[in-house]
Amino acid sequence: MVDNACFTDLAGHAAAQGCLFNEMVKSGRIIIIGDVHGCLDELRELFVLLNPTINDRVFSIGDLIDRGPDSAGVVNFCAELGNTCHFRLVLGNHEEKFLRWLHHVENKTGMESQMKGIDEFPDLLRNLSHKGLNLLRSACYSIFLKRENITLLHGGISENSKFPFPKTYCHGTHSPKELKGLDLITKIRYLSPEGKFVSFNEETSEDRYWAEIYDGAFGHIFFGHQPFLQEKPKEFPHATCLDTGCVFGGWLSAVILENGKRSYISVKTKKTYIQKHKIQK
Numbered sequence: 001m002v003d004n005a006c007f008t009d010l011a012g013h014a015a016a017q018g019c020l021f022n023e024m025v026k027s028g029r030i031i032i033i034g035d036v037h038g039c040l041d042e043l044r045e046l047f048v049l050l051n052p053t054i055n056d057r058v059f060s061i062g063d064l065i066d067r068g069p070d071s072a073g074v075v076n077f078c079a080e081l082g083n084t085c086h087f088r089l090v091l092g093n094h095e096e097k098f099l100r101w102l103h104h105v106e107n108k109t110g111m112e113s114q115m116k117g118i119d120e121f122p123d124l125l126r127n128l129s130h131k132g133l134n135l136l137r138s139a140c141y142s143i144f145l146k147r148e149n150i151t152l153l154h155g156g157i158s159e160n161s162k163f164p165f166p167k168t169y170c171h172g173t174h175s176p177k178e179l180k181g182l183d184l185i186t187k188i189r190y191l192s193p194e195g196k197f198v199s200f201n202e203e204t205s206e207d208r209y210w211a212e213i214y215d216g217a218f219g220h221i222f223f224g225h226q227p228f229l230q231e232k233p234k235e236f237p238h239a240t241c242l243d244t245g246c247v248f249g250g251w252l253s254a255v256i257l258e259n260g261k262r263s264y265i266s267v268k269t270k271k272t273y274i275q276k277h278k279i280q281k
Contacts, residue, residue, distance in 0.1 A: 062092025
């Protein structure tokens with residue numbers, strides 16, 4: 001059972017964003033994939049090892065795009081996965097920025113010219129398939145798997161959040177303007193002693209990484225966003241980070257949940273596509 005089942009059924013080629021989910025999917029594995037960042041070769045290799053079937057639920061934890069060699073190829077590949085498994089995308093901060101940029105472009109606001117870190121977006125838009133673009137538009141800020149008591153999100157969560165949680169929230173259906181701070185769950189890394197969001201690279205010695213202090217109130221959380229260059233995902237008491245730094249010369253990792261057991265599988269990156277110290281907000 002998925003709370004607030006707010007999904008686009010890619011397997012059925014749903015043309016519009018909506019609240020559709022195949023509740024018949026009760027068997028099979030749950031597979032959650034870490035940050036891909038345009039690393040298509042590594043993603044293909046990982047899927048050969050995962051070998052998902054129509055009974056499996058496969059989730060990307062977000063940040064399919066940016067920094068790596070083929071962002072459009074990654075999105076288009078994932079958009080076709082509905083033919084072989086049940087695939088859903090969690091909204092990463094890079095997808096969130098792309099969709100904001102696209103909103104300004106489509107509505108001719110001119111605000112896109114004031115955005116930073118968007119150099120790849122025009123090429124990405126040109127090379128996205130129709131299904132690929134729909135996949136990005138239908139991503140979820142968070143996904144709550146009630147039966148398993150698991151929450152999927154990209155960045156992190158503060159217990160001071162002003163909206164009901166855990167819950168499934170979808171881009172285009174739920175608005176950060178109405179649910180204050182909803183977009184921050186794509187960005188959170190560090191929290192102040194008061195539990196407030198700390199901007200990237202502005203953390204102090206008093207601030208804490210959110211997963212280190214998270215007490216499990218929202219179930220076990222699987223997330224990405226913070227790259228840990230190690231072969232297996234980084235485990236915290238009540239959360240697991242699946243970003244093992246593929247684009248930075250690390251690994252592309254996934255967790256497999258089956259019959260109450262958890263296992264990991266990783267593939268080594270083909271090359272270092274960008275140096276970690278060069279990343280920007």
